[in-house]
Amino acid sequence: MAREPVNVNEFQELARQALPKMYYDYYTGGAEDQHTLKENVESFRRIIIRPRILVDVSKIDMSTTILGHKTSAPIMIAPTAMHKLAHLEGEVATARGAAACDVIMGLSYMSTCTVEEVASSCNAVRFFQIYVYKRRDITALMVHRAEKNGFGAIILTADTPRLGRREADIKNKMIAPQLKNFEGLISTEYVSGGC
Structure with missing residues (x-):
């Protein structure tokens, strides 16, 4: 792109230009026929921000607390996997x-950096x-490591009893970096959507 991005969609185009196809496809893709991914995008499109007219906006404070932790805005970086595919x-x-930005970060269990490094x-x-x-001992160990390293909360995720078939990853013969938080605990090889 010849100019700086001015909206989220333009950041996606920058990513397409900057990343190897395999990694771009990983970040933008979903599992199976991508029905959930498509519905998520459509759900966000249906959200309408209601403008407030004739309201004093000279001093805006969007800060709040989430689970007792202060944040500059009611926004949080969601836990997403394998950031080293996009940045060293x-x-x-x-x-x-x-x-x-003084916002909360959610660290994915599938991160390419350890809880200690972060x-x-x-x-x-x-x-x-x-x-x-x-193996409940692995869950307990991961929670203990997060607690020991000052993580303020646990994001319990229960939507993936089994990882979906990420067809783009299969076609691209995706080989991703090691999942650092599991080193020495279980096999950390991630190939074609399996863990």
Whole structure:
């Protein structure tokens, strides 16, 4: 693009230009026929922000608290996987961005940086995403590590009893970075949508 992006869609185009096709497809794709992905996009399109007319907006304060943690806006960086596919510093860079904007970061269990690396990188308020695994000892260990490293809450995720078939990843023969939080605990190989 010849100019700076002015909306979210233009950031997506920048990503398409900057990332290898395999990684761009990973970030923009979904599982199976992508019905859920399409519905999520459509759901956001249906949201309408109601303008407030003739209201004093000279001093706007969007700050709030989420689970007792202060944040500059009712916005949170959701836990998303494998940031090192897009940036060499991965989730550490995301945490620094969250700290700079004074918003909460959710760290994915599928991060390419450890909870310890993210925690030591900056003073961002951090939450940690976890699934309850068949091996409860792994779940307990992950929660303990997050707590020990100052993560303020656990984001319990229960939507994936089994990972979906990510067809673009299969076609691209996707081989992603190691899932750092699981090193030494279980097989951390991630190929074609399986973990």
